[in-house]
Amino acid sequence: MPLNDERPSSSPGANETSAGDASAGDASASDASASDASASESSSSSCSPSSSPPRAVTLDQVMDSTRDLLNLHLSHHILADRHFRVPEEPLPEGSLWKTVRDNLHKAFWDILEAELNDDPPQYGQAISLLQEIREALLSLLEPSGGQMRSLQDQILEVLDLDLIRQQAQHGAVDIPGLAVFIVDAMGQLCAPARDPEIRKLRERAGASDAVALFREIFRVLDMMKVDLINFSIMDLRRVLQQHGAAYERDKFQKVLERTPSALDRTTAWIRSAMEELLPSGWGSDGVKGQVALPGPAQILNTAYLQLLRWDYSRNPLPETLVTEERRLQDLQRRLQQNRAVCQVLLLVSSGAGDAVRDLPALTERLKRMVAVLLDGMHRTSFDLDEALKGVGAKVCCELNDSLRGRGHPALSPAQQDTLRGQICSLAQPENPVRTLVEDRVQQYFQTLVFSSEPRVKLQEVPSGLADIGAELAALGAAFLPLVSYNKAVYTPFYMSVIRKLLFSQEPPHGTPSTGGAAHSTGAAAHSTGAAAHSTGAAAHSTGAAATQSTAQPAGDAESSG
Numbered sequence: 001m002p003l004n005d006e007r008p009s010s011s012p013g014a015n016e017t018s019a020g021d022a023s024a025g026d027a028s029a030s031d032a033s034a035s036d037a038s039a040s041e042s043s044s045s046s047c048s049p050s051s052s053p054p055r056a057v058t059l060d061q062v063m064d065s066t067r068d069l070l071n072l073h074l075s076h077h078i079l080a081d082r083h084f085r086v087p088e089e090p091l092p093e094g095s096l097w098k099t100v101r102d103n104l105h106k107a108f109w110d111i112l113e114a115e116l117n118d119d120p121p122q123y124g125q126a127i128s129l130l131q132e133i134r135e136a137l138l139s140l141l142e143p144s145g146g147q148m149r150s151l152q153d154q155i156l157e158v159l160d161l162d163l164i165r166q167q168a169q170h171g172a173v174d175i176p177g178l179a180v181f182i183v184d185a186m187g188q189l190c191a192p193a194r195d196p197e198i199r200k201l202r203e204r205a206g207a208s209d210a211v212a213l214f215r216e217i218f219r220v221l222d223m224m225k226v227d228l229i230n231f232s233i234m235d236l237r238r239v240l241q242q243h244g245a246a247y248e249r250d251k252f253q254k255v256l257e258r259t260p261s262a263l264d265r266t267t268a269w270i271r272s273a274m275e276e277l278l279p280s281g282w283g284s285d286g287v288k289g290q291v292a293l294p295g296p297a298q299i300l301n302t303a304y305l306q307l308l309r310w311d312y313s314r315n316p317l318p319e320t321l322v323t324e325e326r327r328l329q330d331l332q333r334r335l336q337q338n339r340a341v342c343q344v345l346l347l348v349s350s351g352a353g354d355a356v357r358d359l360p361a362l363t364e365r366l367k368r369m370v371a372v373l374l375d376g377m378h379r380t381s382f383d384l385d386e387a388l389k390g391v392g393a394k395v396c397c398e399l400n401d402s403l404r405g406r407g408h409p410a411l412s413p414a415q416q417d418t419l420r421g422q423i424c425s426l427a428q429p430e431n432p433v434r435t436l437v438e439d440r441v442q443q444y445f446q447t448l449v450f451s452s453e454p455r456v457k458l459q460e461v462p463s464g465l466a467d468i469g470a471e472l473a474a475l476g477a478a479f480l481p482l483v484s485y486n487k488a489v490y491t492p493f494y495m496s497v498i499r500k501l502l503f504s505q506e507p508p509h510g511t512p513s514t515g516g517a518a519h520s521t522g523a524a525a526h527s528t529g530a531a532a533h534s535t536g537a538a539a540h541s542t543g544a545a546a547t548q549s550t551a552q553p554a555g556d557a558e559s560s561g
Contacts, residue, residue: 061258072251076323078233079240080485085230088223113211116175123168126175127161129214133182134159136221140189140228151188154181179213180205186220191227194220245488252320252490266318267497273303274501296498300491301449304483308332308445313380320490324482331482333378335441335475338468340377341370343426343437344391345467351419352399352411362402363467369394384427392420440465441472448476449483 077084091098112129115122137155141148158181167173183205187198197220204213240247256262277294294302307328310317317325345366373391376382396419400410411419426434440462448454458476461469487494 065255065258068251068254072248072255073323075236075240075244075247075251078237079244080323080327082237085233086226088226109211109215112214116210120171121173123164123173126173127164127168130159130164130178131161133217133221134161136225137182137185137189140224148188151185155185175210176205179210179217182217186217186224190220190224191231194224194227197223245485248489249492252493256493262319263493263497264319265316266320266493267501269306269318270299270303270494270497271501273299273306274498276302293502296495298450299498300487300494301446304449304486305442305446308335308442308479320493321486324486327478327482331475331479334471336378337371337374338471338475339434339437339441340374340426341367342441342465342468343431343433344370344395344423346433346437346464347419347422347426348395348399351415351422352403359402362398366395366398367467369398385424388424388427389420392423395423396420436464444472445476445479448480454480 091101108125112125115125134155137159138152141152141155158178164173164178183198183201186201187195190198201213201216201220204216252262274294277298307317307321308331310328310332312329316322317328321328345363348366370391373394374387377384377387396411396416403410422433425431428434444462444465447457447460451457454476458473459469461472465472
């Protein structure tokens, strides 16, 4: 969630693939039903956008909010991505950062070699090196909690820098002996996966090239540090599975207290969902008192469905969803591609008739081929018209080969021209086949989001979408945990925003209002009273519904796609 109108930066972490959404849904089961109901009742003042005039934000507040946001993002990615880990080489090959780092390291080792080759040898750089190694070994000992006290005492005794400085003054520093001790200590601290590296170091410990040996020691020490970090991440993930939703909610609350505008985009997002559900004349006296207002769960579910067709080029995501931006964009891209594949297959089925309708192998082959040709269609630079021309030509060739191979006549030139023209017309947004598929895909996800048992509905694909049924089920299984976990974390904030939008004297932005809107709240008291009473309970019901859709972790759902 960026401050004010800043664009979110890229998500932290490595190996960020679409298959990485892990057990975010599992964590909501322990937090949603118990905490959200009570939190929503007490969040009218604290979990809501401020109505007071804007106030200046100090640098300390900005830094505190930035730290809370970083912690929120990091905890969310650790929990949501079971493959989240720190890579052994975090800098990309050929990057400026890696080039600068490598040059600095080379300069360090060149100075060390020059000092050790002096006559008499100089040990200033070597002592700095030993100090870094000592600090690294002691930091690797910290997670042991004092269980390796004897090794710690040995490190402090052998790598006594004051003693080594005295030895350096008399030219009596035993560099090979220190290297052997360091390698032995590393062997006791490293993970079993690093044993081969330790054996190589022991083999080189007796060599005369001390600089090369210490360079390898540092390389293995860096790997051991990464191993310790990744082990800590695994350990932290178990804690976050129980308390992750409450932790993220608390961090976001702190940011909201320092930055009252931190829910502006979220408010606009929820308002947009309300505008879909409310009649056009809701702001007038005659309509506002008669229309039954949508419930909070209905508003939220409608808002989540908007994310599947979100235009990232025009609107940044709501603040409460920026941690899911990468996953949402990936879902949207895959959904867009599968819709296009389904549209082409429907045209092929209607154009070629019974000759190809009952050939599942041909359908699968066409599906893979069209998916490859339309790969990257979400990019603004993608030429959809040209790609569809290629799809039409390839589909006709594949159909003719299949028909001839089974003893049927090939498609006539007129049939091929008609089919190619129909496929090319899919580039038009108002194309009836395209509109039909998009509406039914949206209907499928609407059924999932509004269902009390969404997992049961995953395989119930609407008519006409059977060719992409498996892909839709995988996308639905990835979308549901994302929605449920977001509800578990941010439902109290959403409830406060919905209350203000539903029961304020002004209608939602974009709906017509009249002069009598100021006193229409009193006229609508009876019709809105029940909705107001139900708002607090909606947090509990929304959270409970969230827990029902977390039977499968998000990572499992996406990996199945």
